[in-house]
Amino acid sequence: MGKIDDACREIVNKVDGSIACGVVDLESGMLLGIHNTAQYTQTLNEIVAAATMDLFRGSNIGRIEQMVRAHRGLSENGEHYFQEIHVTSAHNYHFAKTLKDGRAVVMLVTKKTTNIGMGWAMLKSVLPTLEPLLP
16 A cells, blocks of 8 residues: 555645545455544544445445436446545535546545635646556
8 A cells, every 4th residue: 555655645745634535446445545644543444435435336326327327318338427526524525536547536535624626626636646556
């Protein structure tokens, strides 16, 4: 995990108000790398990875994708539609963006003091460095 962890650390250090950044393999659900300033436990990190996986590949998401294809009269090809997701929770912003043609996702968690546009811009600015590190 070393280089991906380092890339996650770079993202956390670049984005004002960052708390954590992690990368999840969307085929296996495995956490590929993480850095956080909140000292989350490994169990909490894995639960967040699983929740991130559900946002992009959960069974309800798959059903929505199938229904949209059926509604449009398209043949079933298993294509995944969601590429970016922004979630606002009680205390944080969660920015998630797919990588490697949808095979992985990077999740950035920040305080609500972070400017949303700046959070997206900074996250996207480090993708060219992060993406080549992924399997």
